Amino acid sequence: MSAPALLLISNGHAEDLIGAALGRELRRLSPELSLLALPLVGEGRAYAGVAEIAGPVLNLPSGGFPFGSLENLRADLGAGLVGTSVGQAVAARLRGTQVGRVVVVGDTYALGLGALAAGAVPGGRVRRRLPLVHLQPLVSVLYAQDMGVRGHLRELNALGANAFMPWETALGRRAERVYTRDAASARHLARRGVNAAYRGGFAPDILPPPERGLEGVRDGRPVLALLPGQRGDARTSLPVMLDAAARLPEFQALVAWPRDWAGLPPLPGWAVRPESDSLAWAMREDVRVGLLRGAFSAVLHAAADTGGLALGTAGTASEQAAALGVPVVGFPTAGPQYVPGFAARQARLLGAALTLTAPEGQAVAAAVRALAQDGRRLAFARAQGRERMGTPGALAQIAREILGAEGGSAAPPPPSRDPLP
Numbered sequence: 001m002s003a004p005a006l007l008l009i010s011n012g013h014a015e016d017l018i019g020a021a022l023g024r025e026l027r028r029l030s031p032e033l034s035l036l037a038l039p040l041v042g043e044g045r046a047y048a049g050v051a052e053i054a055g056p057v058l059n060l061p062s063g064g065f066p067f068g069s070l071e072n073l074r075a076d077l078g079a080g081l082v083g084t085s086v087g088q089a090v091a092a093r094l095r096g097t098q099v100g101r102v103v104v105v106g107d108t109y110a111l112g113l114g115a116l117a118a119g120a121v122p123g124g125r126v127r128r129r130l131p132l133v134h135l136q137p138l139v140s141v142l143y144a145q146d147m148g149v150r151g152h153l154r155e156l157n158a159l160g161a162n163a164f165m166p167w168e169t170a171l172g173r174r175a176e177r178v179y180t181r182d183a184a185s186a187r188h189l190a191r192r193g194v195n196a197a198y199r200g201g202f203a204p205d206i207l208p209p210p211e212r213g214l215e216g217v218r219d220g221r222p223v224l225a226l227l228p229g230q231r232g233d234a235r236t237s238l239p240v241m242l243d244a245a246a247r248l249p250e251f252q253a254l255v256a257w258p259r260d261w262a263g264l265p266p267l268p269g270w271a272v273r274p275e276s277d278s279l280a281w282a283m284r285e286d287v288r289v290g291l292l293r294g295a296f297s298a299v300l301h302a303a304a305d306t307g308g309l310a311l312g313t314a315g316t317a318s319e320q321a322a323a324l325g326v327p328v329v330g331f332p333t334a335g336p337q338y339v340p341g342f343a344a345r346q347a348r349l350l351g352a353a354l355t356l357t358a359p360e361g362q363a364v365a366a367a368v369r370a371l372a373q374d375g376r377r378l379a380f381a382r383a384q385g386r387e388r389m390g391t392p393g394a395l396a397q398i399a400r401e402i403l404g405a406e407g408g409s410a411a412p413p414p415p416s417r418d419p420l421p
Contacts, residue, residue, distance in 0.1 A: 004100025006033060006402075008051055009092065009114045011040035011106040013230055014316035017206040018137055018395070019105040020046040025399035033403075036095055038117075040088055040110060055091030058084040071335070092117040096130060103402065105135045108168040115171050133402055134171075134178045137202045139164055141188045142388070143345045169194060179398055182388065199397045201390030203319040210298040217254070217279065217290050222308040224251035224368070225299045225321065226289075229314030230258050233333040235265040236359070237313035240331065242270060243361025244311060246287045248368055251308060253289045255282075256296040256317070264291075300324060309368055312354075313338040318346060322353040322385030327378065329367045331359040352377070353385030 006026065010019040016039050023035050027050070035051035037044055043057045058081070096102065096117030104114035111134050118132040143163070164172075164185070172178045172194040180186045180198050189196035226241045228234035238255070245253035257264070261274050267282060272291070274280040280291040292299055296317070303310055304324040312318035312328040315337060321328050328350070332340040347354045357367040371378055 004034075005098060006035055006101045006103060007054065007092075007095050007099040007117055008035060008037045008047075009040065009102065009104045009106070009110050009117065010037070010044075011110040012138075013042060013046075014203075014206070015105045015110070015137060016042065016044055016046040017316075018135060018202050019103070020050045021206050022103065022105070022135070022395045022399055023047070023050040025396050026403065029399055029403055036099060038088060038091060038095065038113070040085075040106070040113070054095045056084050056087040089113060089116060099130065101131045101133070101402070103133045103135070105137065107136070107138050108165065108171065111136075111168065111171045111175075115174055118174075132175045133398075134175045135202065135398070136178060136185070137181050139168070139185070140180070140182050140349055141185045142182060142349045142351075164189065164192075172196070177401070179394070182390070200392070200394030201319075201323060201388075202394060203316055203389055204323045204392040205395040206316070207300070207320045207323070207392075208297050210301045211295050212298055214254075214292075214295070214298055214302055217292070218302065219252050221250065221252040222306040223299070223303040224248060224253045224308055225303040225310040225326065226253055226255040227296075227300075227310055227312040227314050227317040227321065227328075228255070228257075229312075229317060229337065231314075231337045233313045233335065233338045236334045237331070237338070238265055239267055240359050240361050240364060241311045241313075242267060242282060242284075242289060244364035244368065245289050246284060247361060247365035249287075250372075251368075254299045254302065255289060255291040256299040257291045257293050258296070260293070261291075300326065309372060311364060311368070313343075315342070315346065318354065319350065319389055322350050323389035323391075325382040325386050327353055327355070327371060327381035327385065329355045329357060329364055329371065331357050331364060333359065350388055351384045352381040353388060355381075 008019045008023055010016050019037065026033055036054040037047040037051035038055045039047065039057055042059055044053050047053060092113040093116050102114050102118045104110050114132055118130040169189065169192050172189060178189060178194050178196045180189065180196055181201055183198040186196040186198040224245060226245065228238045228241060261280055264272060270282045270284045272280055272282050278293045282289040282291060300321055303326045308326065310321040310326050310328045312321060312330045313333050318328045318330060330343055332338060332343045343356055347356050355367050355371060357363045
């Protein structure tokens with residue numbers, strides 16, 4: 001008899017990557033397992049070849065951050081957010097009648113749909129409760145450290161991202177297990193009656209090996225990885241990054257670019273010369289910056305291997321850099337994601353691994369140079385990034401536990417040097 005199907009619900013680009021990576025681990029352990037996926041933001045392309053898409057999808061103009069600003073919310077509503085959300089709720093309840101387990105990767109909204117699916121009626125009047133597992137890669141108690149009441153009031157639109165809200169905790173108690181992104185968060189939830197566990201960070205597990213070598217691109221200098229991100233933030237951040245790189249001749253700047261060359265934003269003062277589908281050069285006077293497609297991991301590992309740094313205006317990408325021991329210098333953008341509030345939250349999460357500065361080339365370059373020239377501060381930033389983000393292996397462990405290979409209830413999270421109890 002084949003294993004019952006499993007439904008993966010995720011809401012965001014990084015969440016889809018985590019869900020797909022977990023799905024591959026589950027299939028590796030149980031090849032006969034049938035996987036369905038309900039991506040709530042975007043088209044769920046990460047699930048290609050891993051799971052069948054099980055509901056309506058929508059590319060949101062905000063990239064999944066409707067409450068990041070009023071403009072984001074208006075754009076998403078205009079794109080059909082409400083209708084698609086209703087369709088996804090209907091799909092969650094329906095698909096819950098067709099599976100034996102529900103796994104959620106995301107925030108409270110995703111967990112709510114997961115709880116709806118897990119409580120679905122399988123066709124008769126008898127209601128059953130499916131096992132529900134939640135991977136929470138977004139909220140961390142580290143986000144709220146040292147904020148105080150005034151800090152929360154300044155970021156009311158992000159209250160549910162800065163702290164575990166009572167309704168999320170209540171939903172978490174219904175889950176078989178909740179996996180958190182750090183040990184301090186697991187302890188926080190466990191004290192509130194949630195079967196919470198920490199098995200390691202999620203970001204390192206969705207960073208693939210380097211896609212290719214960079215022979216013919218690298219020139220021997222330490223690499224400054226430019227990470228403008230997957231969303232529209234690159235429109236305002238990439239010109240600032242390039243200006244900063246031009247002021248840092250001691251580094252070789254390489255851009256990890258996620259789209260085709262036609263998707264590059266206007267770059268005043270720079271001439272872009274594509275060499276191939278995967279390599280282009282941005283030129284300004286005697287400065288040359290490489291832009292690489294399909295080489296995010298290669299660029300990031302090159303920065304790690306050469307003792308370099310990164311400029312980042314992205315969520316998961318900056319966390320993956322920190323996990324590799326590559327300190328990040330970031331700055332707020334016009335959105336949709338890396339707005340001032342988001343940047344401040346990430347700085348609280350990453351600690352010394354992320355330095356925030358003004359969105360000006362001169363300020364960014366000065367921050368990079370100050371960090372690079374302070375050996376003690378640089379070493380602490382590298383160490384804290386690795387500590388806060390964890391090491392690879394969490395998803396493999398979680399997959400074993402979901403399938404019952406190791407069974408039992410969640411073990412207490414390992415000791416942590418985080419200052420929060």
